[in-house]
């Protein structure tokens with residue numbers, strides 16, 4: 281590790297929901313749905329981690345579990361060396377000043393009855409009630425200006441703004457407490473393609489100028505490519521692969537990552553055009569009934585009998601931080 285400070289270390293995090301089957305008898309027991317299974321990763325100050333995977337693979341649940349918005353049953357969420365899972369709500373609220381979230385649906389995540397100025401000021405009012413009047417207005421104006429909104433728009437309501445502008449309001453609200461990390465849960469997937477690039481560029485410039493760390497969640501590898509330092513691929517609540525952006529895009533190793541790449545026709549000079557990876561077939565299995573052994577085996581072109589018996593360990597296959605959970609990806613030490 282370099283000199284950067286370790287902000288977040290998620291260790292073997294597990295989130296299970298108890299689900300009542302449809303048309304269940306009153307005496308039926310709820311069934312466990314493993315949404316996040318033994319997920320581990322680290323994030324340093326100033327770093328951006330992209331998290332990708334199909335719909336339902338546990339990205340949002342992971343984000344919410346880190347924030348303490350859904351309960352996790354096992355593991356650790358080490359934030360600046362302290363396990364957030366061991367804190368009570370009051371302590372957690374205090375830590376959340378430095379740990380903010382931006383949500384997928386910009387309009388739905390903003391209160392329709394509040395002006396955008398009040399929405400942006402609310403976290404400051406809650407955490408620092410002494411800041412008011414001109415000082416509060418100045419802070420709101422400055423942050424609106426920083427995210428590309430005109431401060432004179434602060435008396436308007438969210439429905440008067442476009443989707444992209446609402447997302448800027450959401451980002452301003454997250455920024456006003458000067459966080460160290462913002463978890464962006466699919467912040468651009470509800471936006472038009474032309475607006476997506478603007479919001480991604482805004483986040484990139486904020487990250488650079490303010491030394492922020494970001495966790496950027498998306499379905500699409502092409503979206504995280506432009507913003508991430510590292511990329512983690514999730515499948516059915518499990519980490520399939522985690523590598524630097526350059527490594528992952530030049531040399532995707534897990535068959536699931538390869539299939540995701542094949543599904544997104546991005547013009548990419550690093551891709552091997554002669555041997556394109558196979559596209560993904562079939563649907564994501566239900567997390568209430570995960571396949572035994574390797575969870576990806578039912579859709580994997582490499583799967584053998586062995587994969588149904590043994591769970592692959594997430595292993596650094598290069599010795600240089602390219603983590604893959606697959607029995608058939610060979611270890612190959614990188615000689616530096």
Ligand SMILES: Nc1ncnc2c1ncn2[C@@H]1O[C@H](COP(=O)(O)OP(=O)(O)OP(=O)(O)O)[C@@H](O)[C@H]1O
Pocket residue numbers: 297299313314315333334335336337338339340341342499567
């Ligand atoms: N509050 C909840 N109660 C029960 N099950 C839940 C809850 N939240 C999520 N799930 C289930 O957990 C699994 C993971 O869902 P999650 O929303 O985290 O996936 P995702 O990868 O973020 O999907 P998307 O990209 O569609 O948002 C899904 O099977 C989902 O139905």
